Amino acid sequence: MKIEPFGQSAVLISFENEIDRAVHNKVIHLYERCKRHPEFTFLIPAYQSLTLGVDLNAIDLTNALQFIQQLAQEEDLSQTLRHVRKITLPVCYAPAFATDMPQVEALTQMDFKDIIQEHQTHSYRVFMLGFVAGFAYLGKLPQVLQVARKATPEKRVLAGSIGLAGLQTGIYPVDAPGGWQIIGRTPVSIFDASKDNPNFLRTGDEVSFRAISEDEFRLIEIKQEAGIYEPELEKDA
Amino acid sequence: MxxxxxxxxxxxxxxxxxxxxxxxxxxxxxxxxxxxxxxxxxxxxxxxxxxxxxxxxxxxxxxxxxxxxxxxxxxxxxxxxxxxxxxxxxxxxxxxxxxxxxxxxxxxxxxxxxxxxxxxxxxxxxxxxxxxxxxxxxxxxxxxxxxxxxxxxxxxxxxxFTEQRTYPIQKISLFSNCYVIRVISGPEFHLFHSDTLLNFFDRTFTVSTDSNRMGYRLEEKLEAYSNAVEKISSGIIPGTVQITHDGQPIILMADTQTTGGYPRLVNVIHEDIGFAAQMKPGDEVRFMLVNPE
Structure with missing residues (x-):
């Protein structure tokens, strides 16, 4: 673990330089410990790092570095995560939503049916919320689904779109520009500005995908508008 | 009321x-x-x-x-x-x-x-x-x-209504077309080759028209710089100067996204972020490395 100042009022804590659940567990444990302390004005948990804002009126940077070191030693950061939320996201992989499927078929040399099957087979960790309004970065993708980003990003990718890029699969929370290869769309509202926690997903969640028809897509949309949609969510003991 | x-x-x-x-x-x-x-x-x-x-x-x-x-x-x-x-x-x-x-x-x-x-x-x-x-x-x-x-x-x-006040004219910041922005080393500073670092601090950059509340892109690219290795995305904050893969510096500003994958070369010191915010496309900027104290 490396702890260093980042600018004059933030601290960067980095773990092993890899994308892996075991490394990310450390980030989450330290994030959970630090977020209880008001000295830290903001927290950005990422794949293998945690960025913390420091309230310099409460603690100076040198003492903050020591304090974080101390917090990190108070528990075993490597232990597995508890109370993980397991979310199943319905995804419609129909051509109308899977705008880049032909490209992904060409890149992976797989049939779209196998791509959809493979995408649903695994469970993915939410490693990070970032980009715009909490774009969810999930991983890791099995090797067969790892494709490069588009050379030229699209100006507008619609909210709910599910994309592939390198080791990651991601969900667009709002309409945004982007270069991920889009293979489907979820009708579930990922970002709701009327809520205190506008993002449905949280860093550390485990997400799997379930293929749905276009009819079920519409049905879920209608249920959401009526406020009667129940997310498919269970919590680990 | x-x-x-x-x-x-x-x-x-x-x-x-x-x-x-x-x-x-x-x-x-x-x-x-x-x-x-x-x-x-x-x-x-x-x-x-x-x-x-x-x-x-x-x-x-x-x-x-x-x-x-x-x-x-x-x-x-x-x-x-x-x-x-x-x-x-x-x-x-x-x-x-x-x-x-x-x-x-x-x-x-x-x-x-x-x-x-x-x-x-x-x-x-x-x-x-x-x-x-x-x-x-x-x-x-x-x-x-x-x-x-x-x-x-x-x-x-x-x-x-409150009484009329005037801010002392000698204390008003003067904006020009040419800025020197003070910076401290960032998380990936040590990963840059010394020639690249010298090039960054030696030259004058021009603020690109492709600049907004998210960040300032600078027109000139660092010489002989290439970096094909994608860093694992990590937190970024206003004031961070990141270097794109083809060597273009971007000064991140208030509306920056919260995570990014480009190396973070330096951070603008607090005192100079407001100054940086007054740069407009076409203005010239140089960076001065200072001690964080």
Whole structure:
């Protein structure tokens, strides 16, 4: 673990330089410990790092570095995560939503049916919320689904779109520009500005995908508008 | 309390309501946001004796035309956009009394980039996650404040007039077309080759037209620089200077996204972020490495 100042009022804590659940567990444990302390004005948990804002009126940077070191030693950061939320996201992989499927078929040399099957087979960790309004970065993708980003990003990718890029699969929370290869769309509202926690997903969640028809897509949309949609969510003991 | 309705007749290039932003929501990927030039923001509110965190209007390069339906007190700070009230020139950095139906008009900034208008009183406008600040990259969300368009309006519950104040002229920051920005080393500083570092600190960069509240792109690329290795994405903050794979520096500003994958070369020191916020496309900038103390 490396702890260093980042600018004059933030601290960067980095773990092993890899994308892996075991490394990310450390980030989450330290994030959970630090977020209880008001000295830290903001927290950005990422794949293998945690960025913390420091309230310099409460603690100076040198003492903050020591304090974080101390917090990190108070528990075993490597232990597995508890109370993980397991979310199943319905995804419609129909051509109308899977705008880049032909490209992904060409890149992976797989049939779209196998791509959809493979995408649903695994469970993915939410490693990070970032980009715009909490774009969810999930991983890791099995090797067969790892494709490069588009050379030229699209100006507008619609909210709910599910994309592939390198080791990651991601969900667009709002309409945004982007270069991920889009293979489907979820009708579930990922970002709701009327809520205190506008993002449905949280860093550390485990997400799997379930293929749905276009009819079920519409049905879920209608249920959401009526406020009667129940997310498919269970919590680990 | 009397209320003045403030109507944007013409928005100018990019005019938005801003305050201190949304620090504390970055784990959700929400940008920090808030005013770009904090010093000009604070002075504007002081001149109308507002609480320090009262929102202001922030205008960019070309200012707005604004109508007030009731009398109120305002103050203008930041870049000089030749303000006039009912076509009579008015001063900046001083408390101004505005009468009902007055029209405040701004032109173009010759030096500096951003101008602030404080209005004495309590602002009644759209607020999201504790802040009035518009988020430039999030349009079309009914709960989230966005940039002001022609005919948009908001209201301010006007406090009784306070005594007129003028900010001392010798203390006003002078904006030019040429900036030296002080920086401290960033997380990936040590990964850069010494030739690249020398090149970064030796040369003068030009602010690109592809610059906005999210960040300043600089036109010149670092010489003989290439980096094909994608770094694992990590937190980024306003003031971070990152280097793209083809060597272009980007100074991240208030509306920056919260994570990024480019190496973080340096961070602009707090004292100079407001200065950096006043750079406009075409301005020249150099970086000076300083000790964090």
């Amino acid at each position: 009397p209320k003045t309705i403030v109507t944007i007749k013409e928005p100018g290039l990019y005019t938005s309501i801003q305050d201190n932003g949304r620090t504390g929501h970055q784990h959700q990927g929400i940008p920090f946001g808030g005013v770009m030039d904090k010093e000009s923001y604070h002075i504007a509110n002081q001149l109308v004796d507002n609480p320090i965190d009262t929102p202001v209007l922030e205008m960019t390069l070309k200012g707005a035309i604004i109508e007030f339906d009731k009398s109120c007190q305002i103050a203008i700070t930041g870049a000089n956009m030749q303000p006039s009230l009912n076509n009579e020139p008015v001063g900046s950095y001083t408390t101004l009394n505005v009468q009902a139906k007055d029209i405040l008009r701004f032109g173009q900034a010759k030096q500096g980039c951003r101008t602030y208008v404080a209005i004495r009183g309590e602002w009644k406008a759209k607020k999201w996650l504790g802040s009035f600040s518009a988020i430039s990259q999030m349009k079309d969300h009914k709960n989230i404040p966005c940039a002001l368009q022609a005919a948009d309006s908001f209201s301010v519950e006007v406090f009784p």
